[in-house]
Amino acid sequence: MNTKVFETPIEYLKGVGLHRAEILKKELQVFNFSDLLNYFPYKYIDRTRFYKIRDIQPDLPYVQVLARLTHKEIIGEKRSSRLVAQAQDDTGLIELVWFQGVKWIEKTLIPGKVYVLFGKPTFFNGKVQMAHPEMELYSTEVQQRKGNLTLQPAYNSTEKLKQFSLDSKGIMKLVAALLEQQLHDIHENLPLYIINQFKLTGRAEAYKNIHFPDNSTKLNEAQYRLKFEELFFLQLKLLKNKLLHTQKFKGNIFDTIGEIFNAFYHHKLPFPLTNAQKRVLKEIRLDTQRGVQMNRLLQGDVGSGKTVVALMSMLIAIDNGFQTCIMAPTEILANQHYQTIKELVGDDFIEVGLLTGSTKQKDRNVLHQKLESGQLKILIGTHALIEDKVQYKNLGFVVIDEQHRFGVEQRAKLWRKNTIPPHILVMTATPIPRTLAMTLYGDLDISVIDELPAGRKPIQTVHYYENQRLAMFGFMKREIAKGRQVYIVYPLIQESEKLDLKNLMDGIEVMAHEFPLPQYRISIVHGKLKAAEKQFEMNRFIKGETQIMVATTVIEVGVNIPNASVMIIENAERFGLSQLHQLRGRVGRGAEQSFCILMSSHKLSHDGKIRLNTMVKTNNGFEIAETDLQLRGPGNIEGTQQSGVLDLKVANLVTDQELLIKVRKCVESIFEKDPQLASPENLILHSSFKTKQDGLTWDKIS
Template sequence: MDYLVNTPIEYLKGVGTERGSLLRSEAKIDKLWDLLNYFPFRYVNRSNYVNIRELPNYEGQSVQLKGTIMGVREMGTGRGKRLQASFRDQSGVIDLVWFKGAKWIKNKLTPGVLFRVYGKPTRFGSKWNIAHPEITPFEQVAQEKGLQAVYNSTEKLTKKGLHSKGIERLTYQLASTTKGQINEILPKEILEQYNLISREEAYYHIHVPRKAEDVQKAQFRIKFEELFFLQLELLLRKNANTEKTKGFKFEQTGPYFDEFYQNHIPFELTNAQKRVVKEIRKDLRKGIHMNRLLQGDVGSGKTLVALLSMLFGIGNGFQSALMAPTEILAQQHYKTIAELLEPLAINVALLTGSTKKSERKVLFEALEKGEIHILIGTHALLEPTVNFHNLGLVVIDEQHRFGVAQRARLWKKNTKPPHILVMTATPIPRTLAMTFYGDLDVSVIDELPPGRKPITTMHFFEKSRLKVFELIKKEIALGRQIYIVYPLIQESETLDYNNLMEGYESISRSFPRPDYQISIVHGQMKPEDKAFEMDQFAKGNTNIMVATTVIEVGVNVPNASVMIIESTERFGLSQLHQLRGRVGRGAEKSYCILMTGEKLSQEGKKRVQTMVSTNDGFKIAEVDLEIRGPGDIMGTQQSGILNLNLANLATDGQVLSLARDAAKTILNEDPKIKLEKHRLLRQEVKRQLKSKPNWSKIS
């Protein structure tokens, strides 16, 4: 095993210095072991042939033909120069064409010799041809296996003969010489329980399969192993945090919680909210550090659950903090929580980048004395000048917007780390929650408060804009309000602004004063101007809010019934779902209008169709995962957790569940994997951890 892991790829026969350098830069293949982990992305069944007369049934698909070369000729001049060969089988004739490498290929094309041809047929009028086919003398074909592995390559690799076929030759050569060199690292009981083939067999058959069943067994084994170690690391980290990090003990519910719950709670909690509050309460009274993720769709009532959790802390003599990613969201939380707690003697304060220096001084003094019970703010909470008297609980809203290092600073705000409640309104597919938050306990609010009506989502092309304007006028006549959101072009704030202002001018012409009042909000405005415009809309003084995505989260105007999203194709699914959640917060029927241009990519169509067909955030998240992949969804700051060459979190959820169960079984018997029979497991965990960031103290 050490030989495979430590030997540079140059030492494999047929590679050498130049190819080795290319494999390293183009495919991240440094050692022999990396080549074994460079897996095929598909397989071709080399036992299936079609006749030339059947080609109309296979247009655009790769096919395999068996026949002879009738004649070869060079045609054209300059850039149009090409090599053309007539190829025939018992059913017809087709042209084979090469635009590059003609001299080298011409010498191989012996008329009358039986060849196998592989490539994609294309029709030109009534004639068919295959450009740049793979062509092999049939006497060589007899030596090949039934399935051929197909590998990703690049233009630079291909120029040096490392196209798919070239890489296949290298992996075949290496896989054929590894007998006895690949150690088994999974315990015998895991292999038996999950019917896994050996590690050595898996690495051989994934590159050199005899039949489809070989591929399936090999892929399952390797995916299982990748996901097993991912989950084992997360569960080990969770156990270590629980053991090492003692938490503050909130022994009683306290008078504030009891008074608020019995007399001032604005509405009956849903069963899901009650269940989550109990889960949090159970954590807080244990005396171990709480690290909990609270998932809930837009409007499910996460803020109220967070408030009840903070009341537990206050009732036990601790302060709480709530950190939000934007000033608008922080202000919204402050307004909501301050209003809810007004009947109680609880001091709630707000700290953002806009808080004046004179106000900060007073706030900091009150905070250190313990006179402020709940501090709500943005990144400003992380500043070294912010010191608490006794911080016991931190709530992080929309946590994926905060970097790892930023969140880690919260741990230093008290002698022991405060309890952490991480909230997200962006539904996370189960596979991602088990992976990126596998070391957290997860609570899900999976029902909406009673009375919330589903939002009707409709798609309109630009040519139907007048119909949309009619809907706006109709809703305004009923006393409702409208959001119109323009996309954020991150590369250019100027472009954002121009795009927004053109839309604003167009809306102003179609909805003129004094019959209609329009607010505008964008990222270049001063915070106080943004707050004023938001306040005007919230009070109902303006009918239409034209904005960029600054209103994606936190804005709560129950009277707003229509969300119009311009250039929908430029938004991700998660963002579209968040924006839709800004309406439907009152008792009235609400609409989300998706506006797009006439031409939509396949991905754009899929996003629009998904939004129109469902309001279920978790279903939307699953589609988003399929489209974008886990790295994009969770953010670059967490991409280091993944070490997957073959497993796919979008499609391998079942394998992930099995792997997590297996990891739990191991740790139930051997919590620190110290038993001699788990020695190889322990070594592999250490090896993998060397290449990953240390997040043992980050929520």
């Protein structure tokens, strides 16, 4: 059979033609038979039965329920409002929620009336929920209605498509015509041993049943097969790239642990390393002895000691005759690394240079000269490090901090600073859930520092409502009396008519009244200050000349003040979990007990409550990241929006985490036994990979 038939332009499908083809291309990016086949239904209409609420299971795609509306209310205001309602039958209660058309829908709902509800059920804390259900009042006509005894697919359409009779039913007819015509051309792309091992349905069968399932069992089997396939080829690509990288890019061998490393470890290291830090150093040590370029992601929570691990890795490189650098996304963070490393190594041990946009030309010239001669061994800076003028004698080890803030091309420029590319250590203080890391950074080795240094006390976090503000002020005064310093963070600089928030300017007025001069002094830092003004205010706080810093989120990264023991976050419900966790990490840097107070209004959304409760419950950044992934989905996690690997058609990194882990292990096992995919049983995978290399995407029909 001719498998290239799925590359046939869509206009050649019976029932399409030139005009419909143009609109399908513009509105749905459906260019050929393969694109249409992979345009999956967004829901399935089952009007063959009514479910009792207690009989609803999490794996049911869509259900129809007969229930009496008992309650409705609009929560939140304006753009952030949602409509929440409750309905019940004789077996239980279901919660209904709408985020769009809130006011219009609310007017149509009549408490006390019986409705036919139709939608996708979800479960939260054991309760059944349904978002944006279709609803109609129960009537005799509804009672007598009979379905077609199958699940009917529903496809997303647009107003322009509907003008060409391509609503959901119109698209359904085209898909049906395509399947009838080409089903026999959908060939298998996985080896038989994998299909048997994971009990997968056949590929052609899966495509038939994801579009036109006979029942929910067939639909689940089809979805499982296509999810597996999608994740499998994604991991195959990532791990194959990783393998090719190790074959293609040679790396300098660091075979010496020398005088500089040992002197630092035995005489300058101010605290014992944690077991996690030792483990990561060992992983880096092994990587740099293999003769291939290291590409490692180092994840570690705020304050876990990533910088010390990076420094000690750099000292190994220096002992082996190489230069090193750290690239940070902002001048504040670059300065922070510079100060930290200078304090750790001291003035007489090893020279450390700083290069940012603010570095004067005279100082730049000296830095350039020292770099080219090989005299300067550690250079810290911003993207100024990748300028063409910056030339190293022998760059061997590069640390990139918060790498999602740099583009791929920016990072690649550092590679080209040496004939043999330097080893790369990428650091992030934003903990990434395991499944997301396997997908976003699947071609990197991953190290995790999952314990805090000894003596660090966990930050105590509490949630206060607006009516507890005086108690919060009293607590602040007691901490300041002990000699401590306090951050107060606001989400806005000036009042907004759209958002009812406490803002920084109002906050300063309240502070001035509650904390009068000369006993209390306040620093003010926000994004609209000039750089020099911002630095002046920060320096006052760093030196202890002010006790309170009122700020916007500009202090999120790059500020390390051990004496600051209290973080107060105003309107905490307006911040994302990742941001709340980063802000909290600004305190707890010293030996004293530190505190984080989350201030909020009484009006909290469902997600807002979960976020604040999560912060109170745990200091573990990875637990917080998992909750964040559950709430926001993978596409909204910081730094992932630009990543094409998240454009998944059927798989979902939130709900399919277990499957992804299974798939990853399966692919790792395949490459372990057969790195070239050359064995007879894997030739089908080799063929698929070659197809990908030739420019076709994984979802093309092979």
